[in-house]
Amino acid sequence: MYRLFLLLFxxxxxxxSFCQVEIPMRATDDTTYYMAVEVMPEPIGGIEEISTRLxxxxxxxxxxxxxxxxxLAYVNKEGIVxxxxxxxxxxxxxxxxASDAVLQSKFxxxxxxxxxxxVEVAIPIVFKLD
Numbered sequence: 001m002y003r004l005f006l007l008l009f010x011x012x013x014x015x016x017s018f019c020q021v022e023i024p025m026r027a028t029d030d031t032t033y034y035m036a037v038e039v040m041p042e043p044i045g046g047i048e049e050i051s052t053r054l055x056x057x058x059x060x061x062x063x064x065x066x067x068x069x070x071x072l073a074y075v076n077k078e079g080i081v082x083x084x085x086x087x088x089x090x091x092x093x094x095x096x097x098a099s100d101a102v103l104q105s106k107f108x109x110x111x112x113x114x115x116x117x118x119v120e121v122a123i124p125i126v127f128k129l130d
Contacts, residue, residue, distance in 0.1 A: 030118075032118065033074050033075075033118045033119055033120045034110070034112060034117050034118065034119045034120070035119070035120055037110050037111060037112040037117055037119055038111060038112055038113070039108075039109075039110060039111040039112075040110055040119065040121060041075045041079060041107035041108050041109065041110040041119055041121055042107060042108050043105050043106075043107055043123075044079070044105070044106045044107060044108060047123070049105060050101050050102060050105050050123070050125070051101075051125075053100070053101035053104055053105075054097060054098065054101050054125065054127070055097060056094070056097075056127065056129070057092055057093035057094060057097065059092045059093055060090070060092035060093060060094050060127070061129070063092060064129060065090055065091070065092050065094065065127065066127055066128050066129055067090045067126075067127060068088070068090075068124050068125065068126050068127075069086065069088060069089050069090055069094060069095060069098040069124070069125045069126075069127070070086070070087040070088040070122050070123070070124055070125075071084050071085070071086060071087070071098050071099055071102045071122070071123045071125055072084060072085040072086075072087050072120055072121070072122050072123075073102050073103075073105075073107075073120065073121050073122075073123055074118070074119075074120050075107045075110060075118065075119050075120070075121060076118050077109065077110075077116040077117060077118055078109065078116075079106055079107040079108055079109045079110075080106065080107075081102055081103050081105060081107065082118075083103075084099045084102050084103055086098070086099060087122060090127065094127055098125040098127075101125070102123055102125070107121075
């Protein structure tokens with residue numbers, strides 16, 4: 001039994017050393033957006049500030065659409081949203097409303113090792129009829 005274990009260990013050991021992937025700690029170019037950093041950005045004024053820019057479209061109201069939209073925001077080194085992407089939407093025009101509200105928002109600066117960096121952050125936007 002010991003020999004079988006040793007044989008298996010020796011057989012697979014060389015494979016594991018070739019399968020390891022090195023993850024760079026720093027971006028190598030200016031087009032990289034980090035997914036997680038030491039200091040993540042937050043909307044200035046909080047999510048409440050973003051919600052002041054939200055409204056219901058006629059189509060969404062007629063169809064009683066409620067739910068959560070996840071907007072992926074690409075925030076640059078100055079805290080400005082360069083672009084957005086809808087990760088999960090509701091349709092009925094609400095995805096565009098949520099995207100526009102996030103695009104108009106300013107964020108605190110994200111930092112890695114004390115240096116401002118670009119980052120992508122998912123923001124949940126909740127639509128609920130009164």
